[in-house]
Amino acid sequence: MRLLRGHAATTRALNADLVASHGLTINDYETLLLLARAEDGRLRRVDLAEGLLLTPSGVTRLLNGLEAAGLVGKAECPGDARVTYAVLTEAGREKLEEASPGHLAAIRTLFEERFSPAELDVLAGLLARLSEAGEDEETCSA
Amino acid sequence: MRLLRGHAATTRALNADLVASHGLTINDYETLLLLARAEDGRLRRVDLAEGLLLTPSGVTRLLNGLEAAGLVGKAECPGDARVTYAVLTEAGREKLEEASPGHLAAIRTLFEERFSPAELDVLAGLLARLSEAGEDEETCSA
DNA sequence: TCCGTATACTTGAGTCGTCAACCACTCCAG
DNA sequence: CTGGAGTGGTTGACGACTCAAGTATACGGA
DSSP states (O other): OHHHHHHHHHHHHHHHHHHHHHSOOHHHHHHHHHHHHSGGGEEEHHHHHHHHTOOHHHHHHHHHHHHHTTSEEEEEOTTOTTOEEEEEOHHHHHHHHHHHHHHHHHHHHHHTTTSOHHHHHHHHHHHHHHTSOSSSOOOOOO | OHHHHHHHHHHHHHHHHHHHHHSOOHHHHHHHHHHHHSGGGEEEHHHHHHHHTOOHHHHHHHHHHHHHTTSEEEEEOTTOTTOEEEEEOHHHHHHHHHHHHHHHHHHHHHHTTTSOHHHHHHHHHHHHHHTSOSSSOOOOOO
8 A cells, every 4th residue: 555655754744843842742733623613612521532543542642741731621521420521621722822823834735835725625535535434444534 | 533543443443443454553463564565575674664654662572572573583684784684474475465465455444435436546645745755754665 | 129231431461653762784985 | 904984773761551450429210
């Protein structure tokens, strides 16, 4: 799968940027983003796992870090004692806003420098299909 | 970078297949493949690193495993005492031939099931650009 | 009502890969 | 011929995940 390997370097570059400038992993960032977009800034671990394409245990570990940093907190679910919500703290929201411009700019240099808008559309469309359920795989938004 | 995330699941699936059926990682497989294609079935660690998009230390560790399994061996370079070639052993070549059909079939189900040949061409073309030197990055064949 | 299964989450162990530091060798300028 | 600078490779410490197993809660049916 030579095809997919290019992604590694790209992701690594974006990650390095983010770590250097804000001490956030790509997954950290993406977690904050997902939470910011979610209703009430909170999400169940399971849903986070699906959105991040991680296992539940990966999410637990990721959140440990973000909680230690004060960027997210926990909340219980009134209706279901099994779930612990991850909720974005004010600090978390600020961090996200602080990191976003640079990260988005980095993405732009990496992508819009290489692809025309039309090509980006095509690429997005094609790649989206990769994460579609092939048979019995989990679904997820591209 | 939601865009690139789809790759994770895809790669993971291919890897799991390969591990389950032949005890090879994707990178193991790809290493054997690279060696098989190389002249004399041998490659310097550095070149392997470039081909696999790994760091030199990653390659060292990867080869440790393959050497322990008897699938590759070492050879010295007559002209340069710094380099240690990785050379494909007979067992390695057999392993590769044994694993290829299944792996290729898996790739086909994952890709050709989702994309038409024309789309595959487009996708390959676009993705190849991701690994092109953007500024000062390492070059590498897609 | 109580059991069995499914779901949400955590934990321990292990894998794979990185980075930084290091050694060994090569090669060229002076 | 010698003293860097550059290149090939390995090692130790560590990070980010995964898998398997375990805990706790939820819920539908006999």
